[in-house]
Structure formats: structure tokens, C-alpha cells
Amino acid sequence: MHAAGLDVFEGRCGLDRTGFTPPSYESVHRLTLIRSGAFLVRVNGQESFVDCGAAVFTHPGDELRLAHPLGCGDTFTTVEFASQVLAGREGEWGLSVHRLPLDDDLDLLHRTLVAASRRGVDAFAVVDQMHGLLDRLLTAPGSRAVGVYGAWTPRRxxxxxxxxxxxxxxxxxxxxxxxxxxxxxxxxxxxxxxxxxxxxxxxxxGETLTAYRNRLRVRAVLSDLQDGAGNLRTLAARHGFADQAHLTRVVRRQLGHLPSEVRRMLAAPG
The missing domain is CATH 1.10.10 (Arc Repressor Mutant, subunit A)
Structure with missing residues (x-):
């Protein structure tokens, strides 16, 4: 989809390579929001592990290398945007940070925008909301952190x-x-x-292992729901929840919505 200085693409990686690719160089400003899977990325020599709890933000001239130690098949949304979108906002958006945290609200907003695009709704409305997502993501406290993981730094x-x-x-x-x-x-x-x-x-x-694991499990459930899965009992067993009720409690606590409500939000085109 193209509108208002943004190009938005859905993608699935088919690169089955455990080692790092040869370097490539970005020609545009690009934000990649991960929906499922995980990979390693090196941006200008700085290495990060990226999963569905994160987004990757790169800029023209950045050297980029990728590796898939867990195998290929990760899914993502890529937003390419023109330089004028960033005009005057470089300091505000903290453009030296390449790995950005994707919180639960932003992840659900991202997924509902994907679902809306698939249904063929008004492109103007989708792009307007995408700009809002960019603003919220790139001005979040984590996007201003020093380095990749946050402001906390050991002495050595x-x-x-x-x-x-x-x-x-x-x-x-x-x-x-x-x-x-x-x-x-x-x-x-x-x-x-x-x-x-x-x-x-x-x-x-900046978060506990328990919170991180729950976030991964909920996003795995969201990906399955967006792909058409419907049996919550099966999803609970697949993703390590005690039962369907446990899955429902965790999803509601994380997202503020019941799984049935989320399923309707992410419904595929009829």
C-alpha cells in the first residue's frame, strides 16, 4: 500500500541461513515490525536479537546483515517512508537506536492495521493510523535509550x-x-x-522473564488467530498455557480484550 509518503508491505522471510548474510546497504528509512519468528540483525556492526517483541528501525546508508539461527519463516510488516516524514524530528525520534521495544498496545494496533489493510478499507485511514503508530513507537522511552537494550550500563x-x-x-x-x-x-x-x-x-x-515469556505466548496466539485458527483450547495447549481459561486470563490482562474480541478485530477478509 502506498500513500502519504509511506509504503507498507507484508512479508514472510524465506532466507534459510544460520550464518550472517553479506552486508547490504539501506536506501530508504525502514521500520520492520515483527509479527512472528525471530532473527539476528547487525546494523552498522551492532548485533541484536529481534523477535515479535521488537521492531527494527534503519536509515539510508546503514549496513545491514541478517541471520536466522532458528530457521526462516518469520512474518513481518515493513514500512518504508520518505525523508520528509522525518523532517525536523531526528532529535525527537532518537534515530541512533535500531532495536525498538514493541509493547502490547502497539503490537495489537499493528495487527489490526494489517487486518484492516487486508479487508481493503480506506487507505487514508490506515496510513493516518500508521503515522500514529510511528509517532508512539519512535517517541517511546525505549527509543531514546543509549544503545540497544536500555540506559542501564554496568561499569565494565x-x-x-x-x-x-x-x-x-x-x-x-x-x-x-x-x-x-x-x-x-x-x-x-x-x-x-x-x-x-x-x-x-x-x-x-527492563522486564522480567515471566512478563517477556507471556508476551511471546500471547503474540503467538495472535498470529494463529490472524491466520484463521479458532479453537482456543488447542491454542492454549500449543503455546504452553495451563488451559483455555488461563489463556483467556493472560490475553485479557495483556491486551485488555478477550480472545473472542481479538479474533473479531483480526478477522480475515470475508
Whole structure:
């Protein structure tokens, strides 16, 4: 879809490559919002693990390399926008930050915009809402953080790098579908103690492991609902919820809507 300085695309990655691609160079301002899956990205040499809890923001001239240690197939929405959209706002939007947190409200707004576009609603309305999403995403506190993960910084650079890597390994394990493992098992998967993992993950990301895991599980449910899945009991078992009632409670707590309401919001074209 093209309108008002924005080009919006839906995509599914077919690049099955565990190692990093050769470098490519961005020619436009691009925001990529992840709907499912996960991958590694290096922007100008800075490496980040990106999953459905994040967006990637790049600019003309940025060197970009990608890897898919969990395999291909991730789905995403890409927004390319003209330079005039950013005119006078570079300081406001903190353009040096490339990995941006995607909170629950913005994720649901993103998905409902995708659903509206599929239904063929007024492009003006969709683009207007997309500009609103951009404003909210790029002016969020996390978008102004120093570096990728936030303003918290250990005293030694080596410690910061090690903590980032540990948080990324935990993210990768959970993004691979390890929603049912306990904290002890997750810590064993990333070769550390449960206490150290819990503390470092919270310091690096600004949220607890429990909150992060719940967010991933809810977004996996949203992706399945958007793809036409309808049986909530099956979805609960697939994504590690105790039962359908547990899934309903978590979705309502995270999104402020019941799964049945979310299903209608994300309904495919009739």
C-alpha cells in the first residue's frame, strides 16, 4: 500500500541461513515490525536479537546483515517512508537506536492495521493510523535509550557485552518455542544460574522473564488467530498455557480484550 509518503508491505522471510548474510546497504528509512519468528540483525556492526517483541528501525546508508539461527519463516510488516516524514524530528525520534521495544498496545494496533489493510478499507485511514503508530513507537522511552537494550550500563564494557549476550540467548531459547520450560531449565539451556539469569535479564531488558515469556505466548496466539485458527483450547495447549481459561486470563490482562474480541478485530477478509 502506498500513500502519504509511506509504503507498507507484508512479508514472510524465506532466507534459510544460520550464518550472517553479506552486508547490504539501506536506501530508504525502514521500520520492520515483527509479527512472528525471530532473527539476528547487525546494523552498522551492532548485533541484536529481534523477535515479535521488537521492531527494527534503519536509515539510508546503514549496513545491514541478517541471520536466522532458528530457521526462516518469520512474518513481518515493513514500512518504508520518505525523508520528509522525518523532517525536523531526528532529535525527537532518537534515530541512533535500531532495536525498538514493541509493547502490547502497539503490537495489537499493528495487527489490526494489517487486518484492516487486508479487508481493503480506506487507505487514508490506515496510513493516518500508521503515522500514529510511528509517532508512539519512535517517541517511546525505549527509543531514546543509549544503545540497544536500555540506559542501564554496568561499569565494565566486558560485563555489558556478556550480559547482553546472556539476555539474547534467553530470548532465543524462548523464541524457539520453549514456553513450557521452568526457570531452572531455561537457565541450564543458557549455562547460568536461575538467579543470575533472572537478575541480568531484568537489568538488560527492563522486564522480567515471566512478563517477556507471556508476551511471546500471547503474540503467538495472535498470529494463529490472524491466520484463521479458532479453537482456543488447542491454542492454549500449543503455546504452553495451563488451559483455555488461563489463556483467556493472560490475553485479557495483556491486551485488555478477550480472545473472542481479538479474533473479531483480526478477522480475515470475508
Amino acid at each position: 564494557r566486558e560485563t555489558l557485552v556478556a550480559h547482553r549476550r546472556l539476555a539474547d540467548r534467553a530470548r532465543e531459547a524462548l523464541a524457539a518455542g520453549q514456553y513450557t520450560v521452568g526457570l531452572d531449565e531455561l537457565a541450564a539451556l543458557v549455562s547460568t544460574s536461575p538467579h543470575h539469569l533472572s537478575r541480568v535479564f531484568r537489568q538488560v531488558t
